[in-house]
Amino acid sequence: MNKPIRKAILPVAGLGTRFLPATKAVPKEMLTIVDRPIIQYVVDEARAAGIEHIVFVTGRNKQVIEDHFDMAYELEDTLKARNKTAALELLEKHRPVPGATSFTRQQAPLGLGHAIWCARDIIGNEPFAILLPDVIIKSQVSCLKQMVDLYQNTGGNIIAVEEVPEDQTDQYGIVELDGELGANAHKISNMVEKPAPGTAPSNLMITGRYILQPEIFDLLSNQGKGAGGEIQLTDSMLALMKEQHFASLKFEGRSYDCGNKAGFLSANIAFGMDDPKLARELVPFMEEIIRKPLAAE
Incomplete structure (x- = not known):
């Protein structure tokens, strides 16, 4: 029987330079999609998948994330009084139960692999999930829940993937497949980071959701610096792939990369349209905006 996925790592130490000056004093993870911070959507996805304990790997100036998931006594007292x-x-509803979160510091920007390694003692010797907080996923069933369901049948390591246009594969990490494992699930034989145009082994990009076995920590401990002079998670996953099973899941849903401005704005529109009142106000405005450049032509 496969060990359950109880813990998840959320690496939130990034500087968010693409959103300066907004992120000078506010972590990028706390920028809002409609009425919730980006990080809240990711935590909600994890909790919907049955995650019991979330490990935030933080950096400097990220205290507000910890405050967001804590009690706000003055605010709550005022709300009660009113x-x-x-x-x-x-x-x-959005506050984790006591003891369900941990915060550890990545003291230097040494890459995603190093950030994950920083959580090794909290995770311990059990499989765990990783959710990259730049990515939020809109789906009927939590993306991570879909992955956990697959993991319960296959064990091993699971990576969420989704299709991208063939002419955009050079912008993403792409998986190479080697046989079906079930509906929308395949065995992974390789991962290629930003393959040159025309050389991608598939059109399935790595989305930013992982289920990994704890042996990855030993590999990360000895992992040298890779692309960009950073310790890359992909390098250790490729090494682990030689010893363990890796599967991809083409999840049902759509991801929004809130690490860039277009993805952030798209997510606000997509989630805003879920609110009927907001939708009634948004649709006429968007139609007006779309017509303006056409009228100018």
């Missing part, structure tokens, strides 16, 4: 029951219930 009988704002709905607002209180909303805060309680």
